[in-house]
Amino acid sequence: GENVEQHPSTLSVQEGDSAVIKCTYSDSASNYFPWYKQELGKGPQLIIDIRSNVGEKKDQRIAVTLNKTAKHFSLHITETQPEDSAVYFCAANMFSGGYNKLIFGAGTRLAVHP
């Protein structure tokens, strides 16, 4: 079945540095790749997503890149701030029994130190 691997599991950076989280997926038919941010005590929240017809998408300090040939996609956060500290999940869609579903990675705990 579909598998999404996410690395690293933990990431520690200094405020102002960049952070990169990488994910690989196994189903070549996947065409939707969202990223979720989960703050302490809250549910995951969609922060950015990308579809397979584009290679990169930006929204202020965050960007996502997609390499369909290599089946991997990455989240880039520039000029990190303490409020970026959270757990980040990547996901990829897969078709199963005629229906779409999302398969999530295991998560990356990002700590941004002032």
Added chain:
Amino acid sequence: EAQVTQNPRYLITVTGKKLTVTCSQNMNHEYMSWYRQDPGLGLRQIYYSMNVEVTDKGDVPEGYKVSRKEKRNFPLILESPSPNQTSLYFCASSWKQGGLGGYTFGSGTRLTVV
């Protein structure tokens, strides 16, 4: 405010005592889903619902039941909870099937079965 509301936030119960976790959304979404979150495993889908009276198993359905009698509500039922169901549970809804376009997640229910 558009939201998914889960109750309770925290629950400690004993093995075998039936319990229900409620979930309600106010966005008129047709698609709803239950996930469990465990360390190192990310978010795994338990059950999903395409619409009223239409539900199906996700990746880890054993030991769980759901119902969808109204569009806004999607309760998760544990008929005979066991310690391996100790986890963090999230309800989510989406305007698009399978979470494509983005899920709105509830704040989570932390369940402990002793």
